Amino acid sequence: MTQSVTVQTYDDSAALVEAAAAKLIDVIVDAQAARGTASVVLTGGGNGIGVLRALRADSGEIDWSKVDIFWGDERFVPAGHPDRNEVQAHEALLDHVPVDPARLHPMPYGDGAYAGDPDAAAHAYEHLLAAHATEGPIPDFDVHLLGMGGEGHVNSLFPETDAVREQARYVVGVTDSPKPPAERVTLTLPAVQRSRRVWLLVAGADKAEATAAAIGGADPVDVPSAGALGAEETVWFLDKAAAANLTP
Numbered sequence: 001m002t003q004s005v006t007v008q009t010y011d012d013s014a015a016l017v018e019a020a021a022a023k024l025i026d027v028i029v030d031a032q033a034a035r036g037t038a039s040v041v042l043t044g045g046g047n048g049i050g051v052l053r054a055l056r057a058d059s060g061e062i063d064w065s066k067v068d069i070f071w072g073d074e075r076f077v078p079a080g081h082p083d084r085n086e087v088q089a090h091e092a093l094l095d096h097v098p099v100d101p102a103r104l105h106p107m108p109y110g111d112g113a114y115a116g117d118p119d120a121a122a123h124a125y126e127h128l129l130a131a132h133a134t135e136g137p138i139p140d141f142d143v144h145l146l147g148m149g150g151e152g153h154v155n156s157l158f159p160e161t162d163a164v165r166e167q168a169r170y171v172v173g174v175t176d177s178p179k180p181p182a183e184r185v186t187l188t189l190p191a192v193q194r195s196r197r198v199w200l201l202v203a204g205a206d207k208a209e210a211t212a213a214a215i216g217g218a219d220p221v222d223v224p225s226a227g228a229l230g231a232e233e234t235v236w237f238l239d240k241a242a243a244a245n246l247t248p
């Protein structure tokens with residue numbers, strides 16, 4: 001399958017969120033028709049959670065009982081903590097649609113069996129991913145949603161860190177995140193790249209520089225989003241402000 005990188009620009013973040021949600025419905029419905037199930041990796045941030053809110057309002061023909069939900073990263077804080085991406089996803093969508101609880105795959109909690117040891121939590125999540133793989137070491141996710149920070153971080157892969165340099169493992173623990181909290185668990189770039197589709201949801205002028213650098217082919221160690229490439233497609237959903245530095 002040929003890999004494609006496309007850029008879609010919208011007036012504002014509300015419009016890009018609506019567009020991504022509509023496309024996500026189509027992809028999930030098509031995956032369910034083709035394979036019986038769909039797998040989606042969720043992200044945090046305003047746009048990632050915004051897509052979930054949009055799906056709560058209208059999720060088309062999605063059969064929510066046949067969707068596996070994974071997370072791209074998680075702040076390593078206690079279960080139920082409002083900073084957990086999982087908690088925000090439940091509030092935005094998952095508490096309001098008939099998902100199968102057995103198909104929800106949250107990352108371990110900071111106060112659970114791996115308390116104090118985000119790397120052990122990362123190993124556990126990697127085992128969980130392996131257990132859900134049909135071929136290959138981890139699932140070929142249908143879609144991996146990503147937000148991006150102003151310096152280009154995706155998931156909890158920050159510039160110039162061991163986590164963004166990781167090439168062997170699919171999930172790692174982070175203990176020195178420059179953005180609080182310091183402790184996190186994150187899928188690595190090799191895991192992101194196992195996804196059929198990678199969609200980056202990016203809005204705001206503070207993202208313009210990193211967006212242009214990533215799309216222009218920067219080194220992922222410097223601009224982690226440059227390494228966020230899907231096996232089949234990579235789509236940048238941008239608002240005009242985030243797209244401002246792209247050359248036409």
Ligand SMILES: O=C(O)[C@H](O)[C@@H](O)[C@H](O)[C@H](O)COP(=O)(O)O
Nearest residue numbers: 044045046047048147148149179
């Ligand atoms: O992990 C975190 O601390 C943040 O959640 C962060 O990674 C966020 O996802 C991006 O900065 C994009 O956020 P926006 O979509 O709100 O711009």
